[in-house]
Amino acid sequence: MSEIRQDPTTKEWVIIASNRVKRPHDFVKKRQKRSLLPYEPSCPFCLGNEYLSPEEILRYPTEGSSSWRVRVVNNKYPALVPQGSTQLTEEADFFTKMDGVGAHDVIIETPLHNRFIPLMEDQEVEELLTVYRERYNQLSRDPRVKLIIIFKNHGGGAGTSLIHPHSQLVATPVVSAELKRQFEVAMAHYNDTGRCLYQDIIDHELKVGERIVMDTEGFVVFHPFASRMPFETWIMPKKRQTSFGKIPTKDLANLAQVLRITLLKLYLSLHDPDFNYTIHTVPVGDESKDYYLWHIQIVPRLTSIAGFEIGSGMYINATFPEETADFIRNFKL
Amino acid sequence: MSEIRQDPTTKEWVIIASNRVKRPHDFVKKRQKRSLLPYEPSCPFCLGNEYLSPEEILRYPTEGSSSWRVRVVNNKYPALVPQGSTQLTEEADFFTKMDGVGAHDVIIETPLHNRFIPLMEDQEVEELLTVYRERYNQLSRDPRVKLIIIFKNHGGGAGTSLIHPHSQLVATPVVSAELKRQFEVAMAHYNDTGRCLYQDIIDHELKVGERIVMDTEGFVVFHPFASRMPFETWIMPKKRQTSFGKIPTKDLANLAQVLRITLLKLYLSLHDPDFNYTIHTVPVGDESKDYYLWHIQIVPRLTSIAGFEIGSGMYINATFPEETADFIRNFKL
Numbered sequence A, B: 001m002s003e004i005r006q007d008p009t010t011k012e013w014v015i016i017a018s019n020r021v022k023r024p025h026d027f028v029k030k031r032q033k034r035s036l037l038p039y040e041p042s043c044p045f046c047l048g049n050e051y052l053s054p055e056e057i058l059r060y061p062t063e064g065s066s067s068w069r070v071r072v073v074n075n076k077y078p079a080l081v082p083q084g085s086t087q088l089t090e091e092a093d094f095f096t097k098m099d100g101v102g103a104h105d106v107i108i109e110t111p112l113h114n115r116f117i118p119l120m121e122d123q124e125v126e127e128l129l130t131v132y133r134e135r136y137n138q139l140s141r142d143p144r145v146k147l148i149i150i151f152k153n154h155g156g157g158a159g160t161s162l163i164h165p166h167s168q169l170v171a172t173p174v175v176s177a178e179l180k181r182q183f184e185v186a187m188a189h190y191n192d193t194g195r196c197l198y199q200d201i202i203d204h205e206l207k208v209g210e211r212i213v214m215d216t217e218g219f220v221v222f223h224p225f226a227s228r229m230p231f232e233t234w235i236m237p238k239k240r241q242t243s244f245g246k247i248p249t250k251d252l253a254n255l256a257q258v259l260r261i262t263l264l265k266l267y268l269s270l271h272d273p274d275f276n277y278t279i280h281t282v283p284v285g286d287e288s289k290d291y292y293l294w295h296i297q298i299v300p301r302l303t304s305i306a307g308f309e310i311g312s313g314m315y316i317n318a319t320f321p322e323e324t325a326d327f328i329r330n331f332k333l
Helices: A122-139 A177-193 A197-208 A249-269 A307-312 A321-329 B122-139 B177-193 B197-208 B249-269 B307-312 B321-329
Strands: A003-006 A013-016 A056-061 A068-074 A089-091 A095-099 A103-108 A147-154 A166-172 A212-215 A219-222 A233-237 A275-280 A295-300 A315-317 B003-006 B013-016 B056-061 B068-074 B089-091 B095-099 B103-108 B147-154 B166-172 B212-215 B219-222 B233-237 B275-280 B295-300 B315-317
Touching: A056 A122, A068 A122, A103 A122, A122 A147, A122 A166, A122 A249, A147 B307, A166 B307, A177 A197, A177 B177, A197 A212, A197 A219, A197 A233, A212 A249, A212 A321, A219 A249, A233 A249, A249 A295, A249 A321, A275 B307, A295 B307, A307 A315, A307 B147, A307 B166, A307 B275, A307 B295, B056 B122, B068 B122, B103 B122, B122 B147, B122 B166, B122 B249, B177 B197, B197 B212, B197 B219, B197 B233, B212 B249, B212 B321, B219 B249, B233 B249, B249 B295, B249 B321, B307 B315
Parallel strands: A013 A315, B013 B315
Antiparallel strands: A003 A013, A003 B095, A056 A068, A068 A103, A089 A095, A095 B003, A103 A166, A147 A166, A147 A275, A212 A219, A219 A233, A233 A295, A275 A295, B003 B013, B056 B068, B068 B103, B089 B095, B103 B166, B147 B166, B147 B275, B212 B219, B219 B233, B233 B295, B275 B295
């Protein structure tokens, strides 16, 4: 029997269609293996090819060498740029628009073409997270910036043609309607109950237990109750942390380890699937409020987003998150 | 310069990133041509293979023959089924769910494997629309059904592995949060102004003119102001028609012609791109209200839905709809 489940953070419904007879191991497809060397002559992100990438914004250099560990560059085709006005204008006294003001970074995670996050040392992942936080905090000082979205596309099915490990950051002068609704849902819960909705989710996920993948001192990893896609995974801090920009340095090592192990389990058990992840965090200016917990949402791209999803906003998920969580929890590294 | 535009129906922002230097003709990619015969022995939707498809719900037979023109069958892997209760239940006194109650039809549009809508006669398209309307009205009589979503996935990039021309219908016992918000936006506009938001959109699109692709007596076809993806196309009735279920029979011939020509222009100019379309219509029970216009949204799948879109709900579109509309408007059949 299928179930219709409501995501408590969006109030959106998800159809979990078990009669589509997909079991977790059905997603372990034979994929064409990505057979990559550490250096690819034509890759703009590889060590030695820096001249191929756009203007550099930030670099973590390797001491005593001309090499580097992480670089941040402008996106070659930026969606948003710093120049322009955030004044709303109208077309035909009806349609609303503004200049495409903001920022669009590419974070080159490693000089090595084939060093995916799950294959890194924890310390390298920690440094990547430090760069995310640094750019978040630099950009959030621009009064025009209202929201900062840090995300990663891995593989063609996840929307990138460049396989060299990289993430992106987009700083926007608006809060998307979809995220605005999520913040409103969380604020309403906070006003009604005095509790953080996301803390309540962690508490109930831990109480149910079936969807937990990993539970460490600082972070919980689980496949959410209303997972939109098979193996959707959320990483959430246990401590009250509203904004990713305010994450304490002492927590970054634990987060790096949790993120690496989570991605490594997906990488090994599902044979390097394409995936996206996004860091969800409060709008700029709401950092001191308690209604939210920043967190990471990982979405492997094992099934398609089709007409039903685009047209309705609901997803049909062919597996129960209890089953995928069990599969990942029991996968031995 | 990029622009950030607001979709008046969802209040969602879309980034139109012109500096990604995509012009309409850049999407005319060399695709592997679908080279198909009218009959494919293993296809469950082909004439003569009816025993391969699930239970038949409806058939438009060919007079004086055992053949048929359109069939409706159950989805082999239904997301929702008629059995079950729409009672909400809770898990751990926190998470909300219900049985997966509803219906999930597959509409086999033609007995011929390679007869895509743009290649049909207008009369065949009209009959397909008649079947949509018939199933809509049958299912809307079930008091548990709150929303009926009719959609089409064409091609692998649009989420289907079966190329034989078919559409789907999902009847749900809930209204999705995303569509609920769209209905609320339209209702607020109606309450504030006394006018239908969608009628206002048509009026302003016609006034601006630049995004209009076709303007007939009964329907307007345009690339919306805040198009999420390149060549996104909306077909909207000019007359006040709230629900697709109530479309008058006399309007179906005009709609069929407009839909066929719209899809034919995309088919020829972009070389048979993968696409989705969805019929947007009011929730069951709201048919007599005036705040909405049913319409068809066509979304060619020429670019990816990546981490930014999944994480924020906003889209980055690499072309201006004014340019794609101009390209299609001037494409000669």
